[in-house]
Amino acid sequence: MRALRADIARAGLNTLSGRPAPHSRVLLIVGRPGSGRTALAEELAERLAADYPDGVLRARLTGPGGVPVPAERTARELLAALDAGPVVAGADRDELTEALRTALAGRRALLLLDDVAEPEQLLELLPDNRDCLVVAVASGPLKGVSDVRPCTLGGLDRAAAVELLRARAGAAPRITVDPRRAESLAEACGDLPAALCLVGGWLASRPKLSVSDATARLEEVPPPLDGRNPDFLGRAFRLVHSTLPPPAARLARLLALAPAGFVDRHTASALAGCTVPAAGAALEGLAELGLLHPVAPGCWTVPGCLDPLLRAELTAAERPADVMLARARMLERTVRQLRACWAAGEPEGSPARRKLAGLPRDLRFADAAEAHRWLTLRQPAVLASVRLAVAEGGGELDTLARRLIHAVSRAYDTYRDPEESAPEVYRLHELVLEIAGRGAGRPRERAAALLELADLDARAGRLRQAAGRYRAALDAARAADDVAATGRALESLGGAYADLADWARAADWYARALALRQAHDDLVGVARLHARVAAAHTRSGRLEAALREWRSAAATHRRLRDRAGQARALGEFARVQEYAGRPQEAYRACREALTVAERTEDRPLQAALRVRLADACARLGDERAARAHRAAAERLLRHTESAEAATGGAEKGPDQGS
Structure with a gap:
């Protein structure tokens, strides 16, 4: 922490050479997964928050499964956190990153960018304002980012590692009375904080187990070698996972499927096919072991360092058909929750409220305010669920994906301002279009998605792009023999050319729409x-x-x-x-x-x-x-x-x- 603070005050190499970098100062914290790099970055951000009155903005640049997060999605999330006004629906990556730099100009903010996979991810988001500070977390150096001195983390020093073990192992004096064996156990964990937390939590769940026995049990698990570096975190994880009861071990593996790594009782219940109370109790147990991190009452996230380990266990232990079934159950539960969320915002006595009253108690919301809080907390996970449903399964989940998109859209209509939700709605329609493009038998669905996207393009001022999409929608509507969509596409084409002041084309398309209306009286x-x-x-x-x-x-x-x-x-x-x-x-x-x-x-x-x-x-x-x-x-x-x-x-x- 002292070294990082000193680095902020120290003049950069480019400054000393008389060519200061045109972007914000970057502090880079480098370490292997489980080294405590994110915890250190969070602690640094907390201590520096008072120096940056415009706030601390957080984003994770690598999603579950090691997939890099698109820059446009990160920029959109950061703009929303800045409260910089509505983001233009359908804006591309360059527009969004430029909008982010513009919003940060003249501000003094701290950006914490976790799990940076590639230098380009960081460069696209760097503010041009030198009053801002970027704290980046990565596994190694980021070549191409100028004026950066990496702060490299290894393991804790031995005394701190033993203290962390003692704190995690509970009130029993096992660590204190056997300091030599405690040091051996810390050494077997590679002094890595994540491994120490897992083993300490495992020890706490076994109060009668001595430190010597724990060390022997851990050393019996052979760590696979990554070059010359033993996988201490993987060994600690396998020790904990292998000693879980079979239902809890299976649930832990299935949590790798949780969208955006977000887990609650309903997600776990659907994945494991068990009751909601049983899922809640199992999640509490996994959190005590360190396999989950709490984020809100009844809600947890899967630690990023454990995600690849859980996925490896899932692949090794579960059949693909069972994984697909678990994923489908989870998405189905999300659809039901979104419908209940939408219904809670409907008037008293409406058919939707009557249907809500007939749902199981665990799926109901007391009022619209509770439903709104639920949607706000879970919005990233809900949108990740939609992306998961569209991307996974080779089209097998397309029906569920359509239902999920429809449920999300209705919930947004109820609880969010149209301008605020327009970027997410635009992406939802793009996903509908992707689904419709998988088969030749869905021209009606394709036409509807193209019309919605074209409308959003037109509102954003992208009139040429809107006109092209209206033409594509017209072709799809004619293929589906959908008179209503054909008429709407023709009329919208006229409107797009009218907005472009191309009055001859506008009159021509309006005339075609008129002929269609006349033919149908x-x-x-x-x-x-x-x-x-x-x-x-x-x-x-x-x-x-x-x-x-x-x-x-x-x-x-x-x-x-x-x-x-x-x-x-x-x-x-x-x-x-x-x-x-x-x-x-x-x-x-x-x-x-x-x-x-x-x-x-x-x-x-x-x-x-x-x-x-x-x-x-x-x-x-x-x-x-x-x-x-x-x-x-x-x-x-x-x-x-x-x-x-x-x-x-x-x-x-x-x-x-x-």
């Missing part, structure tokens, strides 16, 4: 699309075509007996007549629109048309009529404001102000 859709085609023609200067479309829109609204819609269409018809330089025709169209509007209760619409009619009269030189129409519009608006004040705005219509 969807008058509401026909009226809407006549208006959109007309607006696109107006913007592109094709005024005659726009006039025809507005007339058609008005006629369709008349067929629907929608007088307000008919009046609006006629009002727009009058506006285009004005653009065409035909004031008399514009005046007549305005009069017609006002006549129709006066048969409705929509006073704001009447007022808007009165104002437009006043402008038409003014252009024709009839100032007296123009003043009369403006006065009538003011009276209508005052009447509307009085009615709103009397009712608290309850009567305000959705089209007010049009």
